[in-house]
Amino acid sequence: MLLLALESSCDETAAAVVADGRVIRSNIVSSQIAVHAEYGGVVPEIASRQHLEAVSTVVTQALEGAGVTPADLKGIAVTQGPGLAGALLVGLSAAKGLAFGCGIPLIGVNHIEGHLLAVMLERPVEFPFLALAVSGGHSHLYRVDGVGRYRTLGQTVDDAAGEAFDKVAKLLGLPYPGGVAIDRLAAQGDPGAIRFPRPLLNDGSYNFSFSGLKTAVLTHVKKHPESAEAGIHDLAASFQWAVCDVLTQKTAAALVETGLNRLVVAGGVACNSALRLSMQKMCDEKGVELYIPTPRLCADNAAMIAVPGDFYLSAGISSGLDLDALPVWPLDRLAARLTEGM
Template identity: 45%
Template sequence: MTVLGLETSCDETAASVVRLAADGSTEVLSSVIHSQIEDHAAYGGVVPEIAARSHVEMIEGVAARAMAEARIDYGDLDGVGATAGPGLVGGVMVGLGFGKAVALARGLPFVAVNHLEGHAVSARLGARVDYPFLLLLVSGGHCQLLEVRGIGDMSRLGTTIDDAAGEAFDKIAKAMGLGYPGGPALERLAATGDGPRFDLPRALLGRKDCDFSFSGLKTAASRIAQSLETDQDRADLADAVQSAIARQLSERTDRAMADYAERHEARTLVVAGGVAANRTVRRVLEEAAARRSFAFVAPPLVYCTDNAAMIALAGAERLRLGLISDIDAPARPRWPLDEARAIADPVHPTGRKGAKA
């Protein structure tokens, strides 16, 4: 099954062609990503309007290049998958609309893909990972632990009650004057730092659930950043922040693994999302998995951050199950993977715009 995937949920315009074999193995025939980092660097973060306009300008060319590199024609496709949310809705609309147009023009089935489900299956792009597995999805906008039993069958075990880990990385890096994107810059600086110099707060120590919180860490580190005088001071704070985030991710994941192990014999921990590219985070989580006798799997680094290969694979897996979307599938700024839990037990109280996922 060969599927064209499109991803425009944030600041990357991406297209990919992925082939899913009958035995479940995958082959990435092409993966093209146009990054907008230079467009947003002057603002210290992603500007939604600029991102959406860039997607409009780039989507056709990126998709054409993906098809050319895959050496196939649109007639060779079995379907089209596009991110329908969650994300910056102006950007989501661009890829979603383009994907629908291709599907309509070629008479192909269309799949509206949850961006987070794409991250959930991204590890399957580099290795054979069987369902079920425990997933830590950790990125700029999301931080949650999920039991993944299959496509469209996931249960939330824990989530952030405020900021995501990737957001904490980026906002603290911005406070330290490290520029954009902040997470990779902070990781490079931390390599020469002495983190124990700084005593940063540890969140939710009295709670026994699997939820996360990074707002206190973000505020404390940002205040410390205002008083730094030397490059070594900045490196030490960067190391302290990176260690604190990795420690909290490890502690909550350890609780989830203990709960998961009581219900499953097959034990696999998958770590996906942009923060999974951080080497310190990977190492700490891999060590935690080893202590619980869990196999540790993370996507290849190129598939940790936003990409269309994971969207194409999620689309292919849905097509194989006959899960085809209506052509009027809407763009969704919020779209929880476990919608039943999000409705029954929202992290934030319901307000004018509904409960946040």
Template identity: 50%
Template sequence: MNRDHMKSHGNEGDSAPVYILAVETSCDETSAAVVRDGREILSNVVSSQVETHKRFGGVVPEVASRKHVESITWILEEALTQAGVQPQQLAAVAVTQGPGLVGSLLVGVVAAKAFACALDLPLIGVHHIAGHIYANELVHKLEYPFMALVVSGGHTELVHVESEGSFRIIGQTRDDAVGEAYDKVGRALKLPYPGGPHIDRLAHEATEAVTLPRAWLEPDSYDFSFSGLKSAVLAVLNQANMKGQPLAPEAVARGFQDSVIDVLVEKAIRAVRKFGAKQLLLAGGVAANKGLRTALETRCRHEGVPLLAPPLSLCTDNAAMIGAAAFLKYRRGQFAALDMKAEPQLKLEGWSV
């Protein structure tokens, strides 16, 4: 795809607006959005499959793929209609290339390719986590360098962003991501799927907390590990049941959430200090967790570090964030060929602009 499609993008006041149609189907949300100039959301349509997967206690990849196929066409149409933008006004089509479930990714990639090909528009493949990070640019002014704490169902990472679109992962989970740990503990507590919001609510209702370990790992490590904490929760529940003295679910939820938050907050603040970050960004589905947001706000205020977090609607998977990240590539004329593949293991650092 050549660069002739690019509209001039000099000073904001004298250039034509850049409308990007973005598609997100990495897991179990089908979403399409129209974003203007990488900053302004004109539409952001999301169809969630939570009710479908709830009875299975987790996302079933084959079912997710089929639901995306059923939804993608009307979602694209609705995004354009709500935005009041005609297809011929679009500057590019962006889509989540990875990481994610391969079947789900393929649906979005094929739809985006078809749209780009039919209208002779440039195609932009976007890294899902870059999208979560740059969701913040839809509501905040970013200052470099910044540190991003990415917390979602499949990812827990500390990402140092030295300049626009330049990513360096300095810490990541060695086993379960935060979201996975929440779902597994939620199942142990017999809570509905997804477990995160229910554990967060119970933790706030609790008057006491079960004492659980914190996994700090090596003294200088920014990595995370939540598998041992999950095992500790199961052990505590089993011991209590064997003694015939069941624990209050709220106390377990509070103990678990306190442990997770302590480690996330401490490591994030340590990373901000070490790398001289001007801001700490919160990104990903678990960024909607009230306990985590409150703890980070309190600590960042104490440390004098600005905390940026997107509104709840932009924390979970959505296409507007993909449009925001795609704009970084658009401005540099970094377009994908029409034989671009969905990459379930796509690396963030390799996607840097």
């Protein structure tokens, strides 16, 4: 079954053609990084306009790259949420038009669900498993018992990990996206040079908090202004390790309590080299099988949207043309799809 998938939740306009929810035939991403870089972060209104300009092109490139025509498609999967409302509406409008014009079913997909299942485009993962979703807007731990069957174990109470990376990078005068810049600098620094706090590390929950860590970096820079220049490598490494340490230790505790022996780490922050190494070391010590997609599938892309899209459409679950954007859409609410349909 060939699906066209569309993703436009934030600042990447993406389209992909995927066969049977597993085989990528094409995966096109039009990035807006250069456009938003001068603002130090994503500007929602600009993102929406960029999506409008790029969506037709990426769809055409995806179809041509896969060597297919719209007549070959059996369905369309599109990100319905969560994300920026205006950005989501661009992808949804394009998907609705294509689905109506081709006379094929449409399915709205949760963006985070796509991230959690993206690794299946590279290797199979048996259910159940523990999943850590880390991105600019999410730092969540889930128990995953199957497609559509998710239970939130913990989540960020303020800034997500990716958001903290971007804010600290901006504070240090580093370019956007901040996570990439900090990771690059940290490679030459000492992660033990500065002992930054580990928020909520021992509070007994699986929740995360990174706002206070960002404030701790600001306080340190005010007291030691030279660290933002001559000592920036150590500063970056110490901050990065504080984030990775919290994420790893909380995840390790969740693995012990749930008794699960498979872990998926997904989302844009899963590209971070220190986090990948930390998670691998922890999983090796605990005998847990670790699954992390390659960086191109950790970042926002459309192929990942096709994985759950294929499952739902194959099960006869589809959306109507009145499908609306859901800027806030907790994964826990997806279970109703399996019993009630759309």
